[in-house]
Amino acid sequence: PSATVPLSYSASQQPIMPGLNVTVGSTYTLIVNNYSQDNNGYTISFGGTAQIYDVTPPAISSASSCVGTTITVDFSEPVQCSSLASSGSDFTLVGPNGNVPILSAVGIGCGTLASQVDLTFSNIPAIPSGTYTLTNQSSSILDKCGNPIVAGGSVTFDYLAPISISASGSTICIGDSTTLSVIGSPSSGATFSWSNGSTDSTITVTPSFSTSFSVTVTYGGCTKTATQTISITSPPTVTVSPLYVTICSGTTSLTATSVLNGSSCSNCSYVWTGNVTQTDNNVPSSTVINAGIGSYTVNVISASGCVGNIVTATVSGPSSPPLPSCNILYVSPTGSGNG
Numbered sequence: 155p156s157a158t159v160p161l162s163y164s165a166s167q168q169p170i171m172p173g174l175n176v177t178v179g180s181t182y183t184l185i186v187n188n189y190s191q192d193n194n195g196y197t198i199s200f201g202g203t204a205q206i207y208d209v210t211p212p213a214i215s216s217a218s219s220c221v222g223t224t225i226t227v228d229f230s231e232p233v234q235c236s237s238l239a240s241s242g243s244d245f246t247l248v249g250p251n252g253n254v255p256i257l258s259a260v261g262i263g264c265g266t267l268a269s270q271v272d273l274t275f276s277n278i279p280a281i282p283s284g285t286y287t288l289t290n291q292s293s294s295i296l297d298k299c300g301n302p303i304v305a306g307g308s309v310t311f312d313y314l315a316p317i318s319i320s321a322s323g324s325t326i327c328i329g330d331s332t333t334l335s336v337i338g339s340p341s342s343g344a345t346f347s348w349s350n351g352s353t354d355s356t357i358t359v360t361p362s363f364s365t366s367f368s369v370t371v372t373y374g375g376c377t378k379t380a381t382q383t384i385s386i387t388s389p390p391t392v393t394v395s396p397l398y399v400t401i402c403s404g405t406t407s408l409t410a411t412s413v414l415n416g417s418s419c420s421n422c423s424y425v426w427t428g429n430v431t432q433t434d435n436n437v438p439s440s441t442v443i444n445a446g447i448g449s450y451t452v453n454v455i456s457a458s459g460c461v462g463n464i465v466t467a468t469v470s471g472p473s474s475p476p477l478p479s480c481n482i483l484y485v486s487p488t489g490s491g492n493g
Contacts, residue, residue: 165190176204208299217288217311220376225273225288225311229295232267233303237296242273244292249313250284267298283315283340283373312343312374319369319382327460328386331360336369336380344373361386390414390422390462392454400470402480405444408467412454421457426450447471 163171176182186196200206212229219225225247238244242256255276261268273288275281289308296302317338326332335356336346346355349368359367361384368381390412399406410426412419426443428450443450447469454462472480 173202208297208301210297211301212295212297212303213307214288214290214303214309217309218375219275219286219311219313220374223275223277225275226262227271227273227288229269229271231297232269233261234296234298235261235264235266235268237294238264238268238271239292239294244290244295245273246289246291247273247275247286248289249286250282254281254286281313281315283313283338283344285310286313312340312376314339314344314371314373314376314378317369317371317378317380319367319380321382321384323384324382325385325387325458327389327456327458328362329360330460331358332384333358334367334369334382334384336371339371340373344371346371359384387456387458387460388415389460390419390454390456392422392424392452392462392465394450394452394465394467396467397465398468398470400472400482401447402472402482405446406469408443408445408450408452408469410441410452410454410465412462414456419454419456422454422462424452424454426452445469 161172161174174182186198210231212231212233214227215230216228217225227245238259238261240259242259244259245256247254247256256273257276258274260272260274262270262272287308287310289306290303291305293302293305315338317336320335320337322333323330324332333356339346339355344355346353347370348354348357349366350357350359357367359365364383364385366381366383368379370377370379391414392410392412394408394410396406396408399408410424412422412424414422424441428445428448445467449466449468451464451466453464456462472482
């Protein structure tokens with residue numbers, strides 16, 4: 155008997171379905187639904203005068219790579235697991251920097267047939283983000299009916315390499331800014347989502363306290379995330395001793411010391427201005443100058459570039475023209491001191 159298309163037949167009906175009058179060149183699909191989810195198998199056979207056969211070769215339908223060094227390849231139909239070369243020699247991969255070696259091929263869920271295969275590629279040296287072309291270079295891959303894949307079939311896909319964040323300064327002074335840039339993303343086509351809400355590939359931030367910034371990059375249907383911590387450091391504090399001093403003539407020593415984060419700063423540098431200008435880095439004697447009568451200022455800079463406060467010291471002469479013998483006496487209510 156004949157029937158119209160589509161034809162639906164339930165499990166409660168006779169085990170032999172009504173037939174279809176088919177037309178040469180047409181494609182028909184049979185769907186078997188195990189709606190009761192039982193474990194009983196079934197067999198199926200076809201009768202009638204029509205000949206059923208498959209002459210359509212398999213092909214690569216898509217490829218993607220979102221995890222590690224693996225490319226997942228989808229075929230247009232299941233292929234024989236035994237026809238896949240485990241070495242991955244059936245495929246070639248070409249990207250922005252040329253050929254990328256394929257190391258292995260493993261059918262996903264392979265028993266007899268597989269609709270997908272995982273290819274492992276070499277990432278030494280690391281390959282960049284960009285568009286890649288995957289080609290099946292041989293015709294050894296077979297579908298269930300033995301039809302060979304056509305050599306030379308290819309697909310393209312976008313690959314997102316591992317990403318990181320570079321910072322113009324990972325430790326900055328409070329109030330300063332730093333620029334964060336994404337490393338490893340493609341030159342175009344990617345989208346960015348920063349933890350501070352920005353959607354640019356490069357951002358400039360001015361955190362008031364130590365903060366971690368993260369970015370999520372989306373490209374080719376894949377997403378990857380990177381994080382960078384920006385540490386905040388306080389500026390050093392400088393003091394000068396003596397702050398006020400009187401001399402008869404000549405010079406006296408002025409000594410600057412600095413404190414950073416509660417401890418003595420051993421690698422701070424000092425800049426003096428006045429009758430002398432002195433800049434010495436990381437030399438203990440740089441904290442001492444020989445100063446004549448006048449005013450002197452000093453500021454301190456930490457090793458990370460944070461500029462501290464400015465202190466002015468005054469060296470005075472006698473209030474009246476000195477006698478032939480000038481003496482400056484220092485007195486103390488505690489009975490100590492030197493003159």
